[in-house]
Amino acid sequence: MVEIRGVRIGEGTPKICVPIVSRDFDGIIEASRLIARSKADLVEWRADLFHGYKDTEKVMEVLGEARKILGDKPLIFTLRSAQEGGGSELNGEQAAKLLLTASASRSCDIVDVEMFSYGGMLRTTVDDVRRNGAGTIGSYHDFRKTPQKAEIISRIKEIQASGTDIAKIAVMPNSRRDVLELLDATLTLNEEDPDNTIICISMSGIGTLSRVAGEFFGSAVTFASIGEVSAPGQLGIDSLATVQDILHSGLQIE
């Protein structure tokens, strides 16, 4: 369990995180206002989708404004690389610098660190981000396929070994069995250690099950949209919350 601004991630129903995916300043402000009023537990700013992501000063200005609007909702700063399905074409050194600047700004609570891109070079930033006072999500994405269960487990363990607060994996299923593979890996990790704060996502339509049933298998956060999605398969926040609530009440049945 990881607690940020009173939100207990890894306890009870999975927390709902809504990403801000707008390209420009006005869109980001508008999205922040909508999310601030929503039932989102967490917010992710996908800075890589902002057209000014290469300009650190602009990025910090936007981050500061979003922070003010979001009040007490925990804010995740994400710079998703093109290699892992995002919009950032910065090199590893530039990406590390931006993550550190964001973490030092005190405007975000958590920084998403891609653990395997740029030859794993961002791993060395995890401690520096922590020293700057922010939490870390170590992440890995595969937009083409779902690795075998053993590989999913070893990737999550490798991320955890780097000392991140939360480990996340999002992969693409090419069959319904791939969805089961991801859920099976999630459950095994949860059984090994129920205190494992992990996020495991199977993307696209057939992966939707993984986005609503985290409480059954041990995934702590689920991503939902208000308007535009940031990855295939995300449900609207209201539908997601309704299904999660139904499944949660099912779990209470003796």
Ligand SMILES: O=C1C[C@@](O)(C(=O)O)C[C@@H](O)[C@@H]1O
């Ligand atoms: O890593 C993730 C998970 C995600 O890719 C998803 O599938 O919901 C959405 C991204 O915005 C986020 O950074």
